[in-house]
Each structure stands twice: as C-alpha cells, then as structure tokens.
Amino acid sequence: MADLRVSLSGLVLDNPVIPASGTFGYGAEFKNFYDLDILGSFSFKGTTLQPRFGNPTPRIAECPGGMLNAVGLQNPGIDAVLAHELPQIATFFHKPVIANIGGFTVEEFATCCAKIESAPQVGLIEVNVSCPNVHEGGVNFGSTPEGAAAVTRAVKQVTSKPVYIKLSPNVGDIAAVAKACEEAGADGLSLINTLVGMRIDPKTRRPVLANGMGGLSGPAIFPVAVRMVYQVAKAVRIPVIGMGGIDSADKVIEMMMAGAAAVQVGAANLVDPYASKDIIEALPAAMQRYGIARLSDIVGAALA
Amino acid sequence: MADLRVSLSGLVLDNPVIPASGTFGYGAEFKNFYDLDILGSFSFKGTTLQPRFGNPTPRIAECPGGMLNAVGLQNPGIDAVLAHELPQIATFFHKPVIANIGGFTVEEFATCCAKIESAPQVGLIEVNVSCPNVHEGGVNFGSTPEGAAAVTRAVKQVTSKPVYIKLSPNVGDIAAVAKACEEAGADGLSLINTLVGMRIDPKTRRPVLANGMGGLSGPAIFPVAVRMVYQVAKAVRIPVIGMGGIDSADKVIEMMMAGAAAVQVGAANLVDPYASKDIIEALPAAMQRYGIARLSDIVGAALA
Amino acid sequence: MERQGFYTITENRPLTGQVYKMVLAGDTTPLTAPGQFVNVKVEGCYLRRPISVADWDDGTLTLLYKLVGEGTHRMAQATPGAQLDLLCGLGNGYDTTACHRTALLLGGGVGVPPLYGLAKRLLAEGKTPVVLLGFGNAQEVFYTQEFAALGCKVLLATVDGSAGTKGYVTDLLRQVEVPYDYFYTCGPEPMLRAVYGACSTSGQLSFEERMGCGFGACMGCSCKTLTGAKRICKDGPVLCKEEVLWQT
Amino acid sequence: MERQGFYTITENRPLTGQVYKMVLAGDTTPLTAPGQFVNVKVEGCYLRRPISVADWDDGTLTLLYKLVGEGTHRMAQATPGAQLDLLCGLGNGYDTTACHRTALLLGGGVGVPPLYGLAKRLLAEGKTPVVLLGFGNAQEVFYTQEFAALGCKVLLATVDGSAGTKGYVTDLLRQVEVPYDYFYTCGPEPMLRAVYGACSTSGQLSFEERMGCGFGACMGCSCKTLTGAKRICKDGPVLCKEEVLWQT
Numbered sequence A, B: 001m002a003d004l005r006v007s008l009s010g011l012v013l014d015n016p017v018i019p020a021s022g023t024f025g026y027g028a029e030f031k032n033f034y035d036l037d038i039l040g041s042f043s044f045k046g047t048t049l050q051p052r053f054g055n056p057t058p059r060i061a062e063c064p065g066g067m068l069n070a071v072g073l074q075n076p077g078i079d080a081v082l083a084h085e086l087p088q089i090a091t092f093f094h095k096p097v098i099a100n101i102g103g104f105t106v107e108e109f110a111t112c113c114a115k116i117e118s119a120p121q122v123g124l125i126e127v128n129v130s131c132p133n134v135h136e137g138g139v140n141f142g143s144t145p146e147g148a149a150a151v152t153r154a155v156k157q158v159t160s161k162p163v164y165i166k167l168s169p170n171v172g173d174i175a176a177v178a179k180a181c182e183e184a185g186a187d188g189l190s191l192i193n194t195l196v197g198m199r200i201d202p203k204t205r206r207p208v209l210a211n212g213m214g215g216l217s218g219p220a221i222f223p224v225a226v227r228m229v230y231q232v233a234k235a236v237r238i239p240v241i242g243m244g245g246i247d248s249a250d251k252v253i254e255m256m257m258a259g260a261a262a263v264q265v266g267a268a269n270l271v272d273p274y275a276s277k278d279i280i281e282a283l284p285a286a287m288q289r290y291g292i293a294r295l296s297d298i299v300g301a302a303l304a
Numbered sequence C, D: 001m002e003r004q005g006f007y008t009i010t011e012n013r014p015l016t017g018q019v020y021k022m023v024l025a026g027d028t029t030p031l032t033a034p035g036q037f038v039n040v041k042v043e044g045c046y047l048r049r050p051i052s053v054a055d056w057d058d059g060t061l062t063l064l065y066k067l068v069g070e071g072t073h074r075m076a077q078a079t080p081g082a083q084l085d086l087l088c089g090l091g092n093g094y095d096t097t098a099c100h101r102t103a104l105l106l107g108g109g110v111g112v113p114p115l116y117g118l119a120k121r122l123l124a125e126g127k128t129p130v131v132l133l134g135f136g137n138a139q140e141v142f143y144t145q146e147f148a149a150l151g152c153k154v155l156l157a158t159v160d161g162s163a164g165t166k167g168y169v170t171d172l173l174r175q176v177e178v179p180y181d182y183f184y185t186c187g188p189e190p191m192l193r194a195v196y197g198a199c200s201t202s203g204q205l206s207f208e209e210r211m212g213c214g215f216g217a218c219m220g221c222s223c224k225t226l227t228g229a230k231r232i233c234k235d236g237p238v239l240c241k242e243e244v245l246w247q248t
C-alpha cells in the first residue's frame, strides 16, 4: 500500500494535497462536487481583519497556460469567518483546516491571528505577506526580508498554532526572505504566491484588469515555483509547502522532490472542480511508476 | 497602406519584429527558410570576449507553454564573430544587425563593445547583463541597479553606437534597475530575459538540466513580460524593446501598447522557424482589426 | 445543482457570419431555469468559456455563441461527434414566477440566447412573452423566426435600420401594444442600463463578467448590489431590478 | 536541406506494447541520408519531438517511436487522416560511402529505427549489412522480420534472454561470422560506448540529446568532439568514431 501521509510541523495529513487559498473559497462550493474529507487539508480564502469587497472588475484575465487574478482579497472579515464560515466548514470537513490570513499592517496580521487562537478547527495559520493585488499605497511585506520577518515575529507572539509564511515570488532573492522568516520563528513557509503580470486588450488599448496588474497562476508558473521551492528548501530547515501550477500527480512528485513537504493546488481547481480529487487519486499509480513507497521519502530528493 | 516602421534611437526599422538573441544564431540557419531582409533586424547570439562552449547537456527542458534553456552563452568569441560571422551575415542580411554582448566583468563588457565599434554592420549594441545561466561564482549585473549602471557607464565610454541594456526579470523592482541604466546613459532597454526556473525528472529524481536551473521563455512568460515592459516604460523616457513569449501579431501589438518601441521574438523561432516571418506578415491585418494606421502610434497606448 | 460532464456535439453551424449554433447531447438534469449557463472547456485555452443555455430538453442543450476571440473561434471548429467538457447548470437563471401575465423580453446581440428558453418556459406557464430584439444590422440578426415559431410577438430593431426599426431595443418600447407586468433582459451593459431606465415595471437583468471558475469559488466575478456583494456566476447572472447598483 | 511541412498520417499502430509505427504521406525530398530525423509538432506540447526516419520513399516516410512521456503518448493517439507539422530532413545522417563491403549495424531499443533505412541504402549500393539488434526482453522486440525480409542476416539479443542471445548487442559480436570493414550504431549511450570499445574497425555512432530547435539555431544540443563543438541536431546526430570524445 502506498503511504501518502506527510507531516507539517506535527500536523499529519493523509496526503500532501491542499487546495490553495483563494481558489477554494471556504469549501462550500466544492462540497457538492466531492467529499472534502479526502483532502490533506484546505487553505481557506485569504481573510483580513475587516471585511473587504476587493478590487473592481474585471478581475480575471486569460493567459497562455494560466490566468491573472486581481480579486484583491475579497472576504467577509475574520469575525464573520470565525462566527459563520468555520461552523459551516465543520459540517462538511472533519480535519484541521488551514487559515490563510492577509493584512496591511503588522498589527493587523497579529490581531487576526490572535483571534484564530480560539478556533480549534484551524490546524495551521498561513500568513500571506505576498498578495500582489492589494498594495493600496501600503507595503507588500513579502518583498523584503525585514518586512516578512517583522510580520512573522508579531504573529508568533500571539498564537501557539504552527505559523507558515506565504512568500512572494516577485523578489530577486527568495532564499533571503525565507531565511529571515525562519530566523524570526516561522514554523514553515508556503510558496509561491502569484507572479505579477498584465494583459492588455488591443481593442480598448487598456489593461484587461480594472486594477491594471494582477497575479499570474497556473501551469505557466510551475518551473518558477519548482525553482523557488528548491532554493528555499536548500536555504532553510523548516518545512515548505510548494505550489504554483500543480495540476497532476507527476507535478506533485516533482514539487516534493524539489523540497516541498506538502503541496497546494490553486488555479487548477477553478478550471476543473475535481482537480484536487483527481490528483489525490492518481498519486498511488504515479508513486508506483517512480518506485516510491512512502511519499514523505522523496521530500527534497533532488536537493542532494 | 499600414505603416509598420518604428525607430530605435535613430535606427529606423521597416517593422518592429526582431528575432531575439540566442534563438537565431548568427542568422545562417534561418536564411534557408526565408529571406531575412524582411526582418526589422535580428539580435545575434550572445557573444563574449573569449569563445565559450557553455554548460554541459542536457541544456533544454520542456515546460507548460514554454521551455527552459541553460545554454550558458556558447559562442565563438567576439574576434571570431567580427572576422567570420559578420562577413557571413553580410551575404544574406542587408540591414543593420543588433550585437548582443555578454560578459563577466565590467571590463569584459567594455572591451567587447569597443571591438564592435569597428563594425559598420552593427546598428545597435544590446548588452546582456541578465543571462541567468552563467553565474560562475560571478555577479549577475542585471540584478542590482548599481551593477547594471556600472556596465552601462563603461560601455557608453567606448562606443558611439546606441547601447541598449538587456534587463533581468528576476528582480523585485525592475523599474529601479531601468532608471539606473537610463541615468548611466543607456540609449534604450531590452526586456525581458528569461525567468529562472527548474524542472525535475521524477525518474532520476534530479533536475532535468545538467546545470540545475535554467531560463524560462515562451508564451508562459508573456504576462510577466508585458507587466515589466509597462512598468519600465512608465519609469523611463528611453525606448524599450519588449520581449518574452511573443508568438503572434496580436501579442506584438499588446507588447507595444504596454510601451515597447519594438519587439523581439525568441523561443517561437525554435519551435517554428517561420515564426518571425509569419508574425510580420500577419501584422497589417491585425492593425486593421484594431484600427491602427501607424504602428508607432500605439507605443505605450496603455500607459495613459 | 452545477455538475461537470462530457457532452457530444450533434450540431455546430453558423447562423450569421459571427454567431454559431451548437447543439450538445448529454445530461441536462443540472439545468433548472432559463438564463443559466454552462462553462465550456476549450482545448488550447486555460479558462473555460461561459455561454448561456438558449434551450434544452431531456437530452440536449443548445448554445448560441458569437465568435469573439480564441475560445469561441476554436469552438466553431469543433465537429459533430466530438466531446466537450462542460460545467452545466451554473447560475441562478431567471425566476419566471415573478411575472404574472405578460412579460417583455428585451435582448441585444448575444444577450438574445437565454431569452429563448425563457420564452418557452413562460409560454409553458401560460404567460405571454413579448420579445424585443436588437442587433447591429440585418446581417447580425438571428433567432427572430424561432421566437415567432413559439408564437411570440417579436419586435426587431437594428442600429443602422437595415432590418426592423432603426435604433435600439428600447426604441421598440413604444411599439408594445399590450400592458406588461414584468420585464426580463440580457445584453451589453449599456443596453441593460437603458432598459432599466425605460421599463417602469419590475424586472430581472442578466449580467456578464469575466470569470475564473463560474461556480462561485474564486470571487473573480463579484459585483456590488443593494443587497450586498454578489457573484455573477453563482448568485447571478440574473439580478432583480431592485438590487441593481450601477457602478459609474 | 531541412524544410517545414504538413504530412498526412496514413498508418499509426502499435508494434509492441510500447513502440508504435507511424507512416506519413508528404514531401520527402528534404531527406537525403538514412539516420536523418524529423522534429514533430505535437499539439499540447511546446517543443517538437525529434524522431528518426526509419524508412522513406518518394511520397511517404516511416517513424518508429516508443511511448515515453506526454509527446509520444499524444502522437500515439493521432488517427490516420490527421495532419502533422514536421521539420523534415534534419541532421547529417549516416555516410554509407565509408563502408566498402560489409558493415555491422548495431541497434538497441529505439536506436533500431534509423538502421532500417541504412540497411536498405547499403543493400542498394551493393554492400552487405549484418544487423545486430538488442532489446530488453522478447515483448520489446520489433522489426527483426523487416530486416530479414530485406535479405539481411539478423542477430538478436535480449537482456533477460527471453528472445535470441541473452545479453547485450555487443555480446552478439562473437556470432558475426563474416569479416566487416565498418560499423554503424544507434542506441542508448551506454550501448554506444560498449560498441565503440568492442568494434575495432572505424564506424559511425548516432547520438541523442534534448533539443530546443533541431535545426542548429539554439545551441541546446551541443557536444564536445575531438574536432570541436558540434550540434547533435545539425552537425550530428551521427559522429565518426574518430571524433567522439566521451564525457566522463
């Protein structure tokens, strides 16, 4: 029997496949397609202290092998998530969930994470310091080691749950940011968020997205994601959740060999609601193809 | 009649389409496919002071919507290019050519460019401070504003030809690097070079490329390229040559609306040797579709 | 309830130079209301393409789609016998119970398709749809005969006057001779605004937005309404006149 | 001279569980020597896939290809009548003038295909090809009968001994009863090395490398030789024994 289990800072997952934040809502839209308990976990929509409507539309643009989004962290706010979404999730998902948290100031990140402390359903906090769609004159904490470390320290002070910092790929040296987070006490890292991109509509001569730029996700970014996971896994000792363009069991295996202890599946869920399920079900055969008995054995196999 | 002409620092091109360095050799392999004089110009293979064999093989990996290469600047060296390749090019290409120059020290870039001064065939020098495949313990000048500016200054001192600095996309703030080059005297900018990426072979559990990492090109990177051209065109007043994933006339128009005064076509030439020709021939119909009489009118149309 | 499935093309042919009709055989049980849509996987495109269901029965559904860009051009090349991957039964669709006797159905361009299924449903419920259709010019006109064949009164406008009344759909309102108690509309946003302003009764408007998923997961298609943020793909595409909040 | 063109599939069927034969109709004038290859555009893959031409005549060419990854699996799904975009006439191919009377042809696995066209050419020139083929096991064996039908002597080895002699192609050398003046080989690199070491005559070896273009433009496939850097796709894939420089 193929052993698909992986472990993230003590949290044992039945398999490494986690739908990525922003592509799975709070789960409700997918529970009609399949039983969500087959998932390793899922990372819910990026949640902020205050409710947010997000950016004006169009928020979506088609790209070769991927898509741009500029949703801008639309969410009902942390209090509504704790009061309504988590109880809702409890009715159809019976495993620890990953809480993805966004913010605009260090204090905001900390306040949000402190509130989550009271939610036993949350097994891990994923702190998104890298959303490319919300620099409202504010800082993208993920683009500097100092910024990412400051958020890490503040969050670690207010929670006992494992804290994973979600890194931006829009930097020159991702290993430096990763190391700064590790030193600041992060339990793990999530990467990559989307690459900043743009499409222009030749008919209107304007950017397709109302916001101008957006975040590129999907298969197009897979090689960049593998490279960054590889660089980060080489640089730190804490676990890495790898994502970016994963849409098959083979890509899960490739990402884990690059150093990912678990993986997230993002845009693939949008074009095929069964994507995460299909990947999980294809994993045992893929493992057999490559002579893998225990999936956790291959984490970082290519780093040697 | 559609007017396809564009101008780069006084050099007038019949159309904006320029095969990109490293994907067109020194032209000889393409002259059997079509008459190269239909091109705006072409940028020859990145040339260094000394001859180079480049990296070990495999140097190529397939990706979703693109490819990785880790050729590592294989070239016969600047003296051989001046003595043999340029005279050869003169037999089948009767327009000014773009000389793409690589290097490992500021002095090397300058020495190379000084040698080119004597070649009237060269209309423009493209200084590649951004090759991701050759950090032999050396510096990638393209990753810092200071490094790129230092190369720019050194090269400008030794040549009277227009100098375009080719920028790396593997940075956090490409506009800052662009501005540093402009201030240092660059006549224009070329972007983007390839994004650093990696693929792993699940059978061998090793990176596909002997070099580990390589540069991602092809349609996958198009949205990132458009975004960076847009950001740079906003930040500087010198012309920008835009490239990255262009494989159709529509994409040429999109890139020009983002701010490119001309464009380069790279990986597309490799999968379809007629790509640059087909794009040039498709431009008039595309211009008509979008109500464009003079192509140069749309440069930066989306920046407003 | 939305569902994913494979459908077999039984017909795919041009109605006009730009608009195609595609008939697909497969499971239509996910469809519950006219005005719902499907999201079509097109080989070579990353995102699916949302297209309204114009008509359906127990085993087939009809799409009427305009050639716009790569996705719809590729759809037009598909041949009968080929299979298409659809997400079916998406969106809320029109609520026909809101109309009591006579409804105006106002459609513009590729906003016309969902009104056909709506007209059929209204007729089945014993109500009277009066159909007002607008197109650019005579060459672009489609489906007027199909509406007429249902037994509907059909009024036609073209912008250049080459067929029917010269002008917009709203210019047809004065030709409506029966009292109506409700309206349903679908078309480009400027048309929706004009209809919203011109029709004094209550009504329902179907909106378009660029979509990431089409089933409510990505928040790509959100719009502000007087009753809060709504996802066009899941809580729409049909909004009631009373909740519409126009962005300037 | 290499050329791009569209070719119509006339046959595409499995020879073994893993190896397919595809026959294509189209312009074969770019082909000048056995051992040349084509570069196949596969819908859904970015790079073309290089495949040796096993055989060709005035209007058709034959490919024998093994299912490896996405590209070759997609090729196997193509049906007769479909068109494929090929770059044709790539590479130098084998030089048959180097052999005077009798040549050993040593092929392993999917290195076997180019030797078929080579055997035909040698026979046409009045020379005697002796064919030594190696496979993993009996299930993987293909094309021995086709070589025999040309009138060649064929010796077979399999690694597990389930067909022919147990062992490698080089283990067949002692069964060669005629003197030979030259060898030609194609197969995985370990086999090429073994053949290089085991055959005392001069000869030619065909190499594989990952390719960006297949026609000499990208420097993706370079290898060092004793006569300088060569591009496997353009200056190869065939190298003379005397110029081969093994990388450790």
Ligand SMILES: Cc1cc2nc3c(=O)[nH]c(=O)nc-3n(C[C@H](O)[C@H](O)[C@H](O)COP(=O)(O)OP(=O)(O)OC[C@H]3O[C@@H](n4cnc5c(N)ncnc54)[C@H](O)[C@@H]3O)c2cc1C
Residues within 6 Å of the ligand: A061, A062, C037, C047, C048, C049, C050, C051, C052, C053, C064, C065, C066, C067, C068, C069, C070, C071, C072, C073, C110, C113, C114, C207, C208, C209, C210, C211, C237
């Ligand atoms: C709920 C809904 C129902 C629709 N019903 C119909 C219909 O019945 N008939 C019909 O012809 N068209 C309909 N459309 C519009 C149709 O979705 C677009 O014309 C189509 O997606 C264009 O795809 P393309 O690849 O040809 O064009 P491209 O411009 O190349 O598409 C690029 C991207 O933009 C999106 N896009 C482009 N135009 C639109 C648009 N108007 N609305 C939403 N997304 C768009 C595409 O889906 C794709 O993601 C509907 C749209 C929505 C939202």
Ligand SMILES: Cc1cc2nc3c(=O)[nH]c(=O)nc-3n(C[C@H](O)[C@H](O)[C@H](O)COP(=O)(O)OP(=O)(O)OC[C@H]3O[C@@H](n4cnc5c(N)ncnc54)[C@H](O)[C@@H]3O)c2cc1C
Residues within 6 Å of the ligand: B061, B062, D037, D047, D048, D049, D050, D051, D052, D053, D064, D065, D066, D067, D068, D069, D070, D071, D072, D073, D110, D113, D114, D207, D208, D209, D210, D211, D237
């Ligand atoms: C000159 C030449 C002639 C060849 N002739 C034949 C032949 O006659 N029959 C046959 O079965 N195979 C032949 N091959 C090998 C064939 O090219 C590969 O098996 C094929 O490209 C695999 O593609 P894939 O998508 O199925 O595999 P994947 O592993 O998914 O391919 C991924 C990438 O790696 C490349 N690749 C993978 N394996 C090889 C390889 N062995 N050599 C070069 N590139 C590779 C692919 O082209 C593609 O770019 C030849 C290779 C070369 C270079």
Ligand SMILES: Cc1cc2nc3c(=O)[nH]c(=O)nc-3n(C[C@H](O)[C@H](O)[C@H](O)COP(=O)(O)O)c2cc1C
Residues within 6 Å of the ligand: A020, A021, A022, A023, A045, A046, A047, A069, A071, A073, A100, A128, A131, A166, A192, A193, A194, A216, A217, A218, A219, A221, A243, A244, A245, A246, A264, A265, A266, A267, A268, C212, C218, C220
């Ligand atoms: C529509 C959309 C919304 C997203 N929203 C969030 C978010 O709220 N928080 C976050 O951390 N990442 C968000 N992401 C990024 C994804 O979680 C993921 O990091 C990225 O898309 C790369 O993975 P993929 O290529 O598999 O999609 C979003 C991505 C998409 C496509």
Ligand SMILES: Cc1cc2nc3c(=O)[nH]c(=O)nc-3n(C[C@H](O)[C@H](O)[C@H](O)COP(=O)(O)O)c2cc1C
Residues within 6 Å of the ligand: B020, B021, B022, B023, B045, B046, B047, B069, B071, B073, B100, B128, B131, B166, B192, B193, B194, B216, B217, B218, B219, B221, B243, B244, B245, B246, B264, B265, B266, B267, B268, D212, D218, D220
């Ligand atoms: C095989 C290959 C070799 C390249 N070599 C060079 C080079 O020598 N010098 C250089 O400036 N850029 C080089 N590039 C980068 C291209 O010029 C171009 O910037 C990049 O590929 C993006 O464009 P594309 O997506 O159209 O290929 C190379 C690209 C490829 C694919």
Ligand code: FES
Residues within 6 Å of the ligand: C210, C211, C212, C213, C214, C215, C216, C217, C218, C219, C220, C221, C222, C231, C232, C233, C234
């Ligand atoms: S398109 Fe994804 S929520 Fe509507």
Ligand code: FES
Residues within 6 Å of the ligand: D210, D211, D212, D213, D214, D215, D216, D217, D218, D219, D220, D221, D222, D231, D232, D233, D234
């Ligand atoms: S594959 Fe491009 S030079 Fe050989």
